[in-house]
Amino acid sequence: MIIQKDKLFALLEKLKSGGKRIIAPTKRENILLFSEIGSTDEIIQDYINTRLSLKGFFLPRSEPILEFRIHQKNVEYTTVLEENIKPTVVFGVRPCDAGSLPIMDKVYTWDYIDEYWVKRRESTIIIAVSCLDCDEACFCTSLGLDPGSTKGSDILLTPVGNDTFLVEIASDKGKKLVEDNAELFAEGDADKDSILAPVRQKLGKKFDLSSIQPWLQENFFHKFWEQNTLYCIGCGVCTFVCPTCHCFDIVDEGTVSGGKRMKLWDACQFRTFTIHASGHNPRARQDERHRQRIEHKFNYYPKKFGDTLCVGCGRCVRYCPVDLSILRILTMISQLSQTGSQTSRAEEK
């Protein structure tokens, strides 16, 4: 099945007039961001990827979860949720970012069901677009993903030239969308593999994923961390641009008479992330905090959920202010594990 670009944009306009919020890559003050569009003219189509991932549409940077009022000794509160859930279509999602959604679903549903996440996921349709180009920070293929993978998408479009997209239906939601708008789609086929061959070649395979977790399990105390991650400055860039980082903080803001309880992005790289009320900080050093980032993504999460907490989108590599590249860290670990260089606990610094 195929769809022409004008038909595709007509579909988005139709969904929009049907009451859905349409999110797509747009230019906002000189950077490329997913944002709600007023018209399909705003959509940017020539891009490697957006500055921020789409996670903010499911887990906003900050949002109220309840409002409270205080009268003398009484506290009244109302929860805030339903009005924040809007039927949404996200267009132009890259396969890496789409792939992050099922990874995040596991975190938000394994024990406590996070309604905010789940309801937004249910009310959102993901229309992904395969990548025909990448940059040196991209490494999806090293994680078992692909510039044309359908993981996490409802529909995947692959540009096949002449303003035409190959259409792959990847979920029931996607199937329904196509059925409901069948008149916009057409019969047709294209050789996806040959279209994606150049970008796949450019991506290559940058490290051996299977070597990472065993090394991490053995080398919590390796001097590697001090040698290669201490220059991390402990900001929130890598965490906040990351589609799979999911930690949040809860804070109250307001006055003596009332206010809001806010849910905010948080980052394990912040010094305050683990500080106890006593003042003790179990991750007192920045290399320990950075080790947490790598261990969580490539050891703890895989152990618990059997997948990796990274999709290789490369954002953290591109935007780290001190060029502490996770890709470089993983490549080094992969090499170390081959040479068998390990320091035991006893040899630790």
Next chain:
Amino acid sequence: MNYKEITEKIRERARELLATKKVGVIIGWAQGSTPQKTHPVFITNPDDVEQLVWNKFCYNNLSEYLNRQEIRAYGRMGIISKGCDNKAIVGLLQEFQIEEKDIYIIGVVCEGMGEPEPLDKCRFCDVHTPVLYDELIGEQVDIQPEEGHFADVEKIEQMSREERWEFWQKEFEKCIRCYACRQVCPLCHCRRCIVDKNQPQWIDLSSHPRGNFAWNFIRAFHLAGRCIECGECERACPMNIPLMLINKKLIKDVQELYEYRAGYDPKAVPPISTWREADDESFII
């Protein structure tokens, strides 16, 4: 001296300083993940000095690390320092954050960072040769700063109040509160930043307009008369917020009001830390 020769010289001096135990660590730049990047590196073993590089991409202001406990634990800190980074060391000395005995400065003459275009700050740089050093690598260069240092600030000053409001509202709306601007700043050295103080919570942590305005202004205000214009905050900002416009406005005001520019003289008393009875207080309501 060209970049290669300076790199060699830096390595030679680092090796010597580490081998003779004059310093416990050398803070420098190493080859980054792409040819257009470098990353900070801490060398403690004379055999590792080959990692050190000097090229057009030594962006990071390494002075940021002088105040970090983990780095101080290595002993006396040898730091490779270009002129703008160097001004931050002046600030840290003035504010009693470090003592001269804790550091050994290898100044490097810098012709400017960035390629093909130099960084904005380098066009107006008047410290191609650092102010403060124990030894200097490179030959003095005669590069005059360009005219129009504050042209971008003047453009904002000429806007109407409404236009300015709209301009900053759009920019600050993007702020995701990652605090990279703070973390990267050598002079944002409070152990506990005001934004991390939560009893009471002085500044809203949310990214709504009130929270973002409060954060971005408090960050800039706390750097008034202290910011040495290294531009690192703006470079680090993942959302491309033009933070230097605010910093430069403050630099311009401090220069006009107090004839003071931060980062040039470790003996000078910064206007923010001094008071005279005769000071004009008419602005206090």
